[in-house]
Amino acid sequence: MDEAATIDLNISKDRMTSASTEIHDISIAHSPDSDDAFMFYGLATSKVRVPGYRFNHTLTDIETLNRKAMNEQFYDVTAISFHAYPYLQEHYTLMACGGSVGENYGPMIVAPKAYTLDEVKKLRIAVPGTLTTAYLTLKLFAPEIETVTVDFDKIIPAVVAGEFDAGLIIHEGQLTYTRDGLKKILDLGVWWREQTGLPLPLGGNAIRRSLGTEVQVITTNALRESIQHALDHREAALEYAMQFARDLDPTLANRFVGMYVNERTLNYGEDGREAIRKILDMGYERGIIPHKANVDFVG
Template sequence: MSATTVEPRLITVGHSPDPDDAFMFYALAKDKLDTGNLRFRHELQDIETLNRRALKGELEVSAVSIHAYAHLLDQYALLPTGCSMGDNYGPMVVANDKYDLEHLKKTTIAVPGTMTTAFLSLKLLLGEFDYEVVPFDQILQAVEDRKFDAGLIIHEGQLTFQNQGLHLIVDLGVWWQQKTGLPLPLGGNVVRKDLGDATIREVSRLIRASIQYSLDHRQPALEYALNYARDMDVSLADKFVGMYVNNWTLDYGERGRAAVRKLLEEAHKAGIIPAPVAVEFVD
């Protein structure tokens, strides 16, 4: 009798088409790791789309905003790896003119999505304000064209906004660190609980291995990531990847876990998140 062939289990992974996520998942995307009985399929979409898909439970594994995670507790747990942490830097509000914060409360701000941590942290700073959702990679141009007085920018726009003659109004990562003494946890990877404990642990191990592989093989991983770097040369892409794929990404650690809890606690106190969040990390 022939041995029974076990069909590989397909794990669909959602992440952003950005250099930091591409760098993180390089080893899995390019078959650099032995994944055993698991097969990974990558779907690249902007973070707000991934947030919305996770609300529907569509993906086994996904990058999500920490803000969105607060609404995913019934279906997903946070993996200990894959964190994008703003360590005294983060999403920024930029404008054509040097406005103060009071002016921001009186204007319409272009934002990349209401489930993003950038939006959450801006609400914590300003309270209520007028906004319009604009695809994240169109916000800088929309502000430069004066369709909006100000824009909330994420991803590599944080390093390139000055090229368009725009002014920094506030760096939310700096503001949060001054307010709490903690880094700003922007995004993380979540895993669907119905995969079962054994598969969840293996997925967690492999994603950590993929991150470590890229850190250990930085040059080829960076060359791959450059395929997703908009208007960035090698040195700028390397700087951006270093901001968001580092030791925080390998594991939140106690301080990173405290930062997640603090952010969601403050959001609940402010009435932005309706219920307290019992943060659940995969062991």
């Protein structure tokens, strides 16, 4: 397909008739990261369109999105950490696409010097938010560890400045921490694989239940088509995503996007869905999450 072309998703004749008189405004919120930008490229640039639907995009950090979904049900579609899902499951269901899954990689504990795993459990660690899946995985690894919440993009500078013994890094920091002289103490994606044999599910997209099944399915299909469009037109989608690639050159941005936007982003797969349920069940069983998760998917 020519890059200048757009895709109009097929919907039913009844929906076309309704769409001619009614516009569904769907509010979408995601993180200001290159992987999320890549994923939503098709919808954000109107390369993917749905008759009768208008998608409005907001970019906000993931911990803020977790809180807004939990406390306000503010957006129709919102990126969330899987850890946050049990807190908002009454009002949102998970979309069956759009997730970030670590295949034997994930959030990392980094520090200015090397520590053993026993030593790191006694450190004071900066974390990007207590509703992030990174935090949940850290607590599964070491329930007793002391943590302090810091904005995710300020963790590396704070650790370098000596404000914390170590930091739990997410997003692009996973590829750039060595520039600041930091050492990897533990990759939690590797640890999780060793413990469970599963990939590490980090974040996904949730959609408001009150929208109803038809709108949920159409919107989820639109997101899946947006992801596929970006994968099919990688160069243009990467160029768009580069404006959100903090401190990454095009080579690293391409690598980062490849880590978190791939076939699993289109479809979690059975083991991916199992991993989502597994990490939330473990969190509940170990007293980290107060609510048992009832995981369901749309689309």
